[in-house]
Amino acid sequence: MLNKRIITSQQLKPHSHSLHLYYSSSSPPSNQQAPPTASLISTVVSILTNHRSKSRWTHIHSLFSSSGFTPTEFSQVTLHLKNNPHLALSFFHFSTRKSLCNHNLLSYSTLIHVLSRHRLVTHARDLIRVAIRTPELQCSNKDANFVKPLKVFESLAKTYKICGSAPFVFDLLILECLEAKKLDGSLEIARLLRxxxxxxxxxxxNALVSEVSRCRGACVGYGVYRQLFGLDCEIDGDVKWVVRVRPNVHTFNTLIVHFYGDGLLEKVEEIWEEMMALNCVANVYSYCVLMAVFCDQGMMREAERLWEEMKLNGLEYDVVAYNTIIGGFCKIGEVKRAEEFFREMGLSGLESNYVTYEHIVKGYCHVGDVNSAILVFKDLCRKGFRAEALTMDVLIGGLCDKRRVAEALEITRFSMRYFGFCPTRKSYEFLTKGLCGEGKMEEALKLQAEMVGQGFEPNLEIYEAFVDGYLKEGNEEMAAKLRKEMFEVQKQQEEQ
Incomplete structure (x- = not known):
């Protein structure tokens, strides 16, 4: 049962999009300095706006190098420059560089608002990033990572109205908190806004839902999704659907992919149905994830139904879509059907990638057709692709099962030499057992030594393969010695 946070009816009352509602006054914090004199403000503003670029900074420095500016004075000057954000930002950098102002959250907040009003996102987020870490925010609270973003939020809220700002500034704060790994602070700010x-x-x-899902699981992310989009709202004891900002296809894709990643496949279908209920149009990515769910469960008829539905909805198949359905058919052994989609992919002008070839290699190995698997593997290599370790394990294992150990070893050495392939424990086991099965004990010993050199200690299967190999060639003494060693290893493993 997914956890759902209930938003109270008091929280749902409509309010104007005005952040001064958070506080009884929109004036700066009470611990700031006394209001600046009008003459100082007008002098600085006049110099900044009427003097040329070089002379303005020299003039200001000559006048105020000894006294400097208080954060309140800087904020008042910035407010006069709110229609010239680049000049305001230059004034900030100048005052910082020349140590003319000991900036605090008030001065930061004012400039952040000015930059946000003009959608200077990068500059605004740079300042927010510094504000989150500014020394004034140091506190004894052990949960400092939670407190700092809220202090910045409080300062931005108090200066919101006087700066003529817009809610967009709080989006920047939330995103920057996420970037700084301050997830709890991000969520609390979003809840305060809601x-x-x-x-x-x-x-x-969507960014909040994605980060919560990644860090705390898809179920927790789903609960946050319902909070943020107002889908769980208790009014007079009844749960009603109240949507303030509508989720879009990217919202649902985020939920779908995280539920899929967590292995909660039934939840993927539930989210799909919820997306349809809200009349949200699925895109290619949405279909691909749901197709992957069906393919993972071997439900290829359902996957094909989605494939046809995509075509009816006018969506163009991409490489991911083709790879998904090709992989699904290869998984259930219908490689010929997968080849049909592979050919269709080429005719449509789409370039296959290494994933496409790997699906088909594994598919042919799955049905025991290693000859076809090798042909596809060679095509993969000619394309300059490098097969993943799992694909190599399947191919090497398939060849060894067919008693073609020499070919498996040749492919292994080729991949190591030209593609930097590092054999896994599984690959070494296939090859070692294969060599022992063919009575090539010296080669098997060399390979087993190489295996140990790569950090893979011999397990019971390897010991049994060597024992059987020595028995077949009549070397009972070596077989008995290894059997004794095998029992000692087994005993140590049981004790551990």
């Missing part, structure tokens, strides 16, 4: 009827943008909500 409690006043203000929703972060849908892209910000």
């Amino acid at each position: 409690s006043r009827g203000i929703s972060p943008r849908v892209s910000t909500c």
Whole structure:
């Protein structure tokens, strides 16, 4: 049962998109310095706006190098420059570089608002990033990572109205908190906004859902999704659907892919149905993930139904879509059907990638057709692709099962030499057991030594393969010695 946080009816009352509602006053914090004199502000603003680039900085420095500016004075100057954000930012950098102002959250917040109003996102986020880590935010609270973003949020909220800002600034704060791995702070800011009827943008909500799902699991992410989009709202004891900002296809794709990644395949279908209920149009990525769910369960008829549905909806298949359905058919042994999609992929003008070839190699090995698997593997190599370790394990194992150990060893050495392939324990076991089975004990010993050199200690299967090999060639003494050693290893493993 997924956890769902209930939003109270008090939280759902409509409010204007005005952050001064958080506080009784929109004035700066009470611990700031006394208001600056009008003459100082007008002088600085006049110099900044009327003097040329070089002379303005020289003039300001000559006048204020000894006294400097308080954060309140800097904020007042910045407010006069709110229609010239680049000049305001230059003034900030100048005052910092020349140590003319000991900036605090008030001065940071004012400039962040000014930059956000003009959608200077990079500069605004740079300042937010510094503000989150500014020395004034150091505190004794052991949960400092939680407190810092809220202090920045409080300062931005208090200066919101006077700066004529917009809720977009809080999206930047949330995103920067996520970037700084301050997940709890990000969530609390989003909840504070929602409690006043203000929703972060849908892209910000999606980023929150994605990060929560990644860090705390898809079920927790789903609970956050329902909070952010107002889908669980208790009014007079009844749960009603109230959508302030509508989820989009990227929202549902985020949920779908994380549920799929967590192995909760039935939840993927539930999210799909919820997406349809909200009349959200699925895209190619959505279909690919749901197809992957069906393919993982061998439900290829359902996967093909989705494939046809994509065509009816006018969606163009991409490489991921083709690889998904090709992999599904290879998994259940219908490699010929997979080849049909592979040919269709080429005719459509799409370039196959290493994943496409790997699916088919593993598919042919799965049905025991190693000759076809080798042909496809050679095509893979000619294309300049490098097979993953799992694919190599399957191919090497398939060849060894057919008693073609020499070919398996040749492919292994070739891949090591030209593609930097590092054999896995599984590959070494296939090859060693294969050599022992053919009575090539010296080669098997050399390979087993190489295996140990790569950090893979011999297990019971390897010992049994050597014992059987020595018995076949009549070397009972060596077989008895190894059997004794095998029992000692087995005993040590049981004790551990």
